[in-house]
Amino acid sequence: MFQTAVVTGASRGFGRAIAAALVAAGTDVVGVARDAEELRAVGDSLGSAFIPLVADVTEEGLADEVIGEHRPSLLVLNAGATPHMAPVHEHTWETFSRNWHVDTRHVFEWTRAALREPLAPGSVVVAMSSGAALQGSPLSGGYASAKAAIRYIRGYAADESARAGLGIRFVALLPQLTPSGVGSVGVMGYAEREGISRDAFAERLQPALTPEQVAKAVLEVAGDADSAPEHVVAGGGLRPV
Numbered sequence: 001m002f003q004t005a006v007v008t009g010a011s012r013g014f015g016r017a018i019a020a021a022l023v024a025a026g027t028d029v030v031g032v033a034r035d036a037e038e039l040r041a042v043g044d045s046l047g048s049a050f051i052p053l054v055a056d057v058t059e060e061g062l063a064d065e066v067i068g069e070h071r072p073s074l075l076v077l078n079a080g081a082t083p084h085m086a087p088v089h090e091h092t093w094e095t096f097s098r099n100w101h102v103d104t105r106h107v108f109e110w111t112r113a114a115l116r117e118p119l120a121p122g123s124v125v126v127a128m129s130s131g132a133a134l135q136g137s138p139l140s141g142g143y144a145s146a147k148a149a150i151r152y153i154r155g156y157a158a159d160e161s162a163r164a165g166l167g168i169r170f171v172a173l174l175p176q177l178t179p180s181g182v183g184s185v186g187v188m189g190y191a192e193r194e195g196i197s198r199d200a201f202a203e204r205l206q207p208a209l210t211p212e213q214v215a216k217a218v219l220e221v222a223g224d225a226d227s228a229p230e231h232v233v234a235g236g237g238l239r240p241v
Contacts, residue, residue, distance in 0.1 A: 002027045002124075004028045004029075004073060004074075005022050005072050005075070005076060007076045008032045008077055008078050009078040009080060010032060010039065010042060010052075011031070011034075011035050011038035011039045012035075012181070013182065014078055014128070014175070014181065014211050014214045017211035017214060017215040018076055019042060020046060021215035021216065022074075022215075023049045027049070027074070028050075029049060030066060031043075032053045032055055033052075033079070034054065039053075057109075058102060058109060059109075063110040063113035067113050067114065067119065068117065071120070074123065074124050074222055075119070075125045075126065076126045076222075077126065077127045077128060078128045079102065079103070080099065080102055080128065081102035081103060083098060083185065083186070084140070085186065085188075087138065088138070097141070099141070100146045100149070103150065104150055110125070111125060111153055111154075115164075115166065115168070119166075119168050121167030122168075122169075123167075123168050124170075124171060124222045125168065125171070126218055126222055127153070127154050127171070128172075128173055129147045129154075129172045129174045130143070132144040132147055132177070133147040133148040134241070137186070139189045139190060139193060151174075154170045154229065155229075157170045158170040169225065170229065171231075172230045173230075173231055173233050174233065174241065175214055176209050176233065176234045176235070177205060178205065178209040179202040179205060179208055180208070180210070181211065187201055187205070205235070207234075209233060209234055213237075214233055217231065217233045217238055220238065
């Protein structure tokens with residue numbers, strides 16, 4: 001297993017579950033998020049193996065600093081913004097591009113740093129895309145395209161790692177819509193759009209994907225050098241794209 005990992009967006013949801021699973025597996029985790037109180041709560045729960053870092057993951061130079069100081073062999077790029085739910089004509093450019101400025105930019109910054117530092121041979125970078133990158137998401141502005149760009153960044157980085165003989169593996173996970181966490185905003189938006197209850201819409205997503213299942217998927221693909229480079233993560237398990 002990995003000696004040290006960095007998990008972005010580690011204060012809640014998928015990120016918190018991923019950090020917990022890694023710590024349980026014996027990995028020291030540097031958890032990055034903006035909310036100091038929530039990070040402190042994660043640290044209280046996980047103990048000294050969790051190193052909280054209060055920072056904006058999109059900040060230029062942050063990835064270089066963290067990688068240089070902690071020398072992780074695993075990066076889990078999970079941070080993301082909650083999308084604004086509205087049809088395209090009711091968005092402003094600011095709301096439409098929100099996830100490009102957080103989700104995509106932070107994957108770009110950290111992937112770039114992983115290649116330039118570089119991470120040690122055998123290291124793994126897991127980037128969180130979304131099932132929306134395959135299916136679209138007409139109420140969440142640029143969310144689907146921002147998550148699709150993460151898939152392209154992963155592929156570009158894998159090619160550059162191979163070209164330079166770096167031995168760094170780049171993987172993308174595409175979680176399906178789930179009623180919990182950030183996904184709850186989407187579930188509510190689409191339920192209202194169809195004129196049905198939140199529970200009725202959520203029932204379509206059964207078996208519902210949980211943060212613990214996402215964490216298990218991260219450990220599975222990160223630990224398997226022969227796994228596919230991209231997987232959809234659903235309540236029923238992993239499926240290569």
